[in-house]
Amino acid sequence: MREDVLGQSVQGRDIHGYYFGSPDATQLDTLFFGAFHGDEGISTELLNRLIRAWKEEQWTHKAIDFNQYPVLIVPVLNPDGLKTETRVNANQVDLNRNYPTDEIAPWEELNKDSIYYSGKTPASEPETRLVIDLLARYNPRKIVTVHSPYKVVNFDGPAEDLANAIGKACGYKVVADIGYPTPGSFGTYAGKIRNIPVITLELPEDESIDQVWNDNAGAMEVAVHFRMD
Numbered sequence: 001m002r003e004d005v006l007g008q009s010v011q012g013r014d015i016h017g018y019y020f021g022s023p024d025a026t027q028l029d030t031l032f033f034g035a036f037h038g039d040e041g042i043s044t045e046l047l048n049r050l051i052r053a054w055k056e057e058q059w060t061h062k063a064i065d066f067n068q069y070p071v072l073i074v075p076v077l078n079p080d081g082l083k084t085e086t087r088v089n090a091n092q093v094d095l096n097r098n099y100p101t102d103e104i105a106p107w108e109e110l111n112k113d114s115i116y117y118s119g120k121t122p123a124s125e126p127e128t129r130l131v132i133d134l135l136a137r138y139n140p141r142k143i144v145t146v147h148s149p150y151k152v153v154n155f156d157g158p159a160e161d162l163a164n165a166i167g168k169a170c171g172y173k174v175v176a177d178i179g180y181p182t183p184g185s186f187g188t189y190a191g192k193i194r195n196i197p198v199i200t201l202e203l204p205e206d207e208s209i210d211q212v213w214n215d216n217a218g219a220m221e222v223a224v225h226f227r228m229d
Helices: 041-055 079-084 126-138 160-170 186-193 209-225
Strands: 002-008 014-020 030-033 071-074 142-147 152-156 173-175 198-202
Touching: 002 126, 030 126, 030 209, 041 071, 041 142, 041 209, 071 126, 142 186, 142 209, 152 160, 152 186, 160 173, 160 198, 160 209, 186 198, 198 209
Parallel strands: 030 071, 030 142, 142 198, 152 173
Antiparallel strands: 002 014, 014 071, 152 198
């Protein structure tokens, strides 16, 4: 496992990435993100446990050969928001509404002065630009973003079969629609525009991290092992 600083937040906090696999890999098999929203700290707790377990080669179901399946885990995309336990970043922008999605629907500035603020322009935020750069650099075969609080497996792009496999492993319901509009969302950008299979794993907020870990540790192994072809 190799830890790198991938970039910085609005307030200059480091955004860390944890690589599993060959340092020469030019394509990732799976890319994980946590804490898009700073008030969803359970996503970071799950991914930090995952990092520790995989570093120590502790498996729930099946060991992963990371040289064959390179993985990058970014447990905290929004460190400024996590510090203050707020949804938005330090510019008061919802990082899950800040992606350029004009090919699906024209981007527009929305929800100013609310926790769903899109930002002044698409990809206005350094955290958003970092993610876009990672996708361009590594062209991941699939992506898992961890959120809360709905206890479902949501998917975008060609990811229905992957979502069903993860849902079967963790026991969460699989849904194609989260139930409300998400203009400028990462799922729309990466899944529907870039055609990368994207999973949004929504964790419950009323269960302990131990229960969440027990439900999802094996499901994350399933996510990596799942072949998209």
